Amino acid sequence: MDLPSWIYYSTLIVSALGQPSKPSISANPSIVPEGQTVTLSCISSDGNPVLHAWRRNGEEVTAGTPTNTSKTLVITNVSRADANSSFTCTSTDQNNQTSEKSAEYNIFVAYGPDSRVSFYPQNDYYVLNENTKLDDIACIATCNPSCTFEWKNSAQAGVTEKSVLSIGVVDRRGAGNFTCTATNPVTKVRSSSSHITIHVRYGPDKALLNASKELAVTEGQRVSITCSVDCWSTCPVKWSSSTTSNLENNKGDLVIENVNRTMSGLYTCSAYNNATGRTVQNSTQIFVHYPPAVTMTLTPANPIEGQPLDVVCNASGIPAKYVFTMTHTLGGVNIPNSHIRNDKTPTSAPEKRIHIPRAVLQDMGTYMCYVHNRISDQKGNLHKSAALEVRVSVKPSLLSETRSFVTSTGKNVTIKLPIYSLPSVNAAWFETPRGLNLSHPTANYFIEILHEPVVATFYGTIVDMSASVLTLIIYSVQEEDYGDYKVWLRNAVNVTQYTITLTKETSASSLSLAAVLGGCLGGLVVLVVICVVVKCMCCKRREPEPEPDDNEPQRDQTIEPRHIQIVGSLDPNDDLAQTREKRPVHSRDTVYPENPWWFRSSLLGIHPMRNNLHTNNLRASHRSSDMGRERYKNPN
Known part of the structure; x- marks a missing residue:
C-alpha cells in the first residue's frame, strides 16, 4: 500500500535532524614499520562532521598530541607497543549531535626480527656419538608479522625453511655448523645468522696405509709409511713390530732412516677411539733385501787323495734367489776344473757344491765362489765372494813327464x-x-x-x-x-x-x-x-881318467854313509x-x-x-x- 507523501517527507526530516552515523577508522599506511609514522582518519558517511573525538584504549587523547578534534590523528615513531593500543573516534555534526564511537582499530606495526635469533634448547654446541638421536632445535625470533626461517649447513646448502631443525639420528655426515636466519616478510629485514655446532663422534672404521701388504726395501734405504684413520675426535696411532721392540717413532708415520736386515718383519698400525671404544689395525710385511753373505766349507776338512771331496759354497741373503759362479785357481792361473759347472740361472738353493769323486793333486788350489741375488751393497758392489784354500794330502808324485x-x-x-x-x-x-x-x-x-x-x-x-x-x-x-x-x-x-x-x-x-x-x-x-x-x-876317444885330487875320494872309496840331504x-x-x-x-x-x-x-x-x-x-x-x-x- 502506498503511503501518503507527507509521511515520507516527515520521516526524512526526522532522520536528518537525528544522531550522526557511526564513523570508521582507516590508517595510512595500513602496515607501519616500527619507527615510522602513521596517520589515522575518522571517516563519517554523513558528510563533513564539525568535530571529531579520538580515544586510545578508552581514554581521550589529551592535549599535546595532534588535535583531538581533527579528522586525522598522526602518530610518529610508531613502536611495537602501539600495536597493542586500540583507537576509536566519534564525530559531532553542526547540530551538536554526536555519533556512536567507531569500532576499535589496532595499528598493524611491522617489527622484528631482532639482530640475532635464539635457540631452544638454549645450547649451540652438541657432541654425540654416531647413530644416536639429536633432539629438535628451534630457531626463535620476535617478528610481526611472523618471520620466515632458513637453516643452512656448513656447505651453505639449505637444510630446511622451518624454524625447527629436526635431524633425528645423526651420522658423521650430519656433523658441522648449522646457521639459522630469520626474515620479516613485510619489511624484508633479516637477522644476523646464528649457528649451532654439532660434533659426531665416530670411527675408526679402518686404518689405511700408503704401502702394500708386502713391502720390499733394500738394506740401507729410508722407510716411511703413513697410517691414516678417519675418526672424531682423536684416534691415537701406534706402530708395533714383530722384530723391532723399540721403534724410535711409534706414532703417526713410521720412519726408519737406515733399515737393516734385522728389521724384516710384520709392522702393525693400531688406532683407538676412546669415545666410541673402537680399535682398528692394519699391517704390512717389510722384507729387507740385502746381498748374500758367502761362506765356503770343505768336506772332509783334510782331504786325502783318492777319496771324495766336496767344496761347498753357502749363501744367505734376501731375496733367496742366487746366481753362483765358482772358480779354481793356482798361483793366479785359472784352472779349467772339469768338476765345476756354472749356471747363470737363479736358484733358490742356498748352496753350490763341487763334488769330486776321487781327489787328486790337480784339485788343490784356491776355490772362489761369487754369488749375487741382484741386490747391490751400499757401495754398489753386486757380487759377494768367499775363498777357500784346498790342500789334498797326496802320495809323492813325479811332476815331470x-x-x-x-x-x-x-x-x-x-x-x-x-x-x-x-x-x-x-x-x-x-x-x-x-x-x-x-x-x-x-x-x-x-x-x-x-x-x-x-x-x-x-x-x-x-x-x-x-x-x-x-x-x-x-x-x-x-x-x-x-x-x-x-x-x-x-x-x-x-x-x-x-x-x-x-x-x-x-x-x-x-x-x-x-x-x-x-x-x-x-x-x-x-x-x-x-x-x-x-x-x-x-x-x-875315451878321455883319460883325470888325476885325482889329494882331497877327493877315489871311485872305490866310500864316503861315510849318511841319509839323503x-x-x-x-x-x-x-x-x-x-x-x-x-x-x-x-x-x-x-x-x-x-x-x-x-x-x-x-x-x-x-x-x-x-x-x-x-x-x-x-x-x-x-x-x-x-x-x-x-x-x-x-x-x-
Whole structure:
C-alpha cells in the first residue's frame, strides 16, 4: 500500500535532524614499520562532521598530541607497543549531535626480527656419538608479522625453511655448523645468522696405509709409511713390530732412516677411539733385501787323495734367489776344473757344491765362489765372494813327464826330478841298474831333495807351484851306470815308485842334434855342422881318467854313509827363501846348472841336454807357453 507523501517527507526530516552515523577508522599506511609514522582518519558517511573525538584504549587523547578534534590523528615513531593500543573516534555534526564511537582499530606495526635469533634448547654446541638421536632445535625470533626461517649447513646448502631443525639420528655426515636466519616478510629485514655446532663422534672404521701388504726395501734405504684413520675426535696411532721392540717413532708415520736386515718383519698400525671404544689395525710385511753373505766349507776338512771331496759354497741373503759362479785357481792361473759347472740361472738353493769323486793333486788350489741375488751393497758392489784354500794330502808324485836321460861315458850327469808330496817326503831312495840301493851319497853318487818352484799341468793348464826337486848326480858315468833306475818316494800317505832310464849317447843322437842345428842355421850351415860333428865322432876317444885330487875320494872309496840331504823344509807352503848346504862338486865334474827353466822344459816333454843352445831353446819355449796361459777374470 502506498503511503501518503507527507509521511515520507516527515520521516526524512526526522532522520536528518537525528544522531550522526557511526564513523570508521582507516590508517595510512595500513602496515607501519616500527619507527615510522602513521596517520589515522575518522571517516563519517554523513558528510563533513564539525568535530571529531579520538580515544586510545578508552581514554581521550589529551592535549599535546595532534588535535583531538581533527579528522586525522598522526602518530610518529610508531613502536611495537602501539600495536597493542586500540583507537576509536566519534564525530559531532553542526547540530551538536554526536555519533556512536567507531569500532576499535589496532595499528598493524611491522617489527622484528631482532639482530640475532635464539635457540631452544638454549645450547649451540652438541657432541654425540654416531647413530644416536639429536633432539629438535628451534630457531626463535620476535617478528610481526611472523618471520620466515632458513637453516643452512656448513656447505651453505639449505637444510630446511622451518624454524625447527629436526635431524633425528645423526651420522658423521650430519656433523658441522648449522646457521639459522630469520626474515620479516613485510619489511624484508633479516637477522644476523646464528649457528649451532654439532660434533659426531665416530670411527675408526679402518686404518689405511700408503704401502702394500708386502713391502720390499733394500738394506740401507729410508722407510716411511703413513697410517691414516678417519675418526672424531682423536684416534691415537701406534706402530708395533714383530722384530723391532723399540721403534724410535711409534706414532703417526713410521720412519726408519737406515733399515737393516734385522728389521724384516710384520709392522702393525693400531688406532683407538676412546669415545666410541673402537680399535682398528692394519699391517704390512717389510722384507729387507740385502746381498748374500758367502761362506765356503770343505768336506772332509783334510782331504786325502783318492777319496771324495766336496767344496761347498753357502749363501744367505734376501731375496733367496742366487746366481753362483765358482772358480779354481793356482798361483793366479785359472784352472779349467772339469768338476765345476756354472749356471747363470737363479736358484733358490742356498748352496753350490763341487763334488769330486776321487781327489787328486790337480784339485788343490784356491776355490772362489761369487754369488749375487741382484741386490747391490751400499757401495754398489753386486757380487759377494768367499775363498777357500784346498790342500789334498797326496802320495809323492813325479811332476815331470820326462823319464829318459842321455849322457856320455866318463861324464858327470845330473838328473833332477820335480816332485810334490803332502805331507813331506820322509824317505827316498834309488835302485841302480846294478841293483845297488842308494839312500845316501857315495863316492859315485850324490842325492838331495830341495824345496824349489816348479811347473805342473793341472787339467791341461800349465801352472807354477811350490814343490821339491829330487836330484841325483852320477860322477864319471861308466857302462854299468846305463839302464833303468827305480825311484822310491814315501810319505805318510803312501809309497810311490817310478822308473827313469839313463841311456848312452849314440851317433844317431848326434846326427839328430846336427839336424836340429842345421834346421835352425840354414842349408849351408847345416852341411858344415854335420861334417864337423861326424868328424868329431870319428875322432872321438875315451878321455883319460883325470888325476885325482889329494882331497877327493877315489871311485872305490866310500864316503861315510849318511841319509839323503833334505835341505830346508819340504812343505810346499813353507818359505822358499831358505839357506841350504850342498855337497861341493869337483871342478872337473860336469853338472847341469840348477835352473828352474830347465825343470819347466822337462815338464814340456823335451829331453834335458847339456848343450847351451838347447838350453836357450827350452827357455824360449817355456816363455811362449807362459804367454798362452789363461788368467782368471772375475765373472760379470
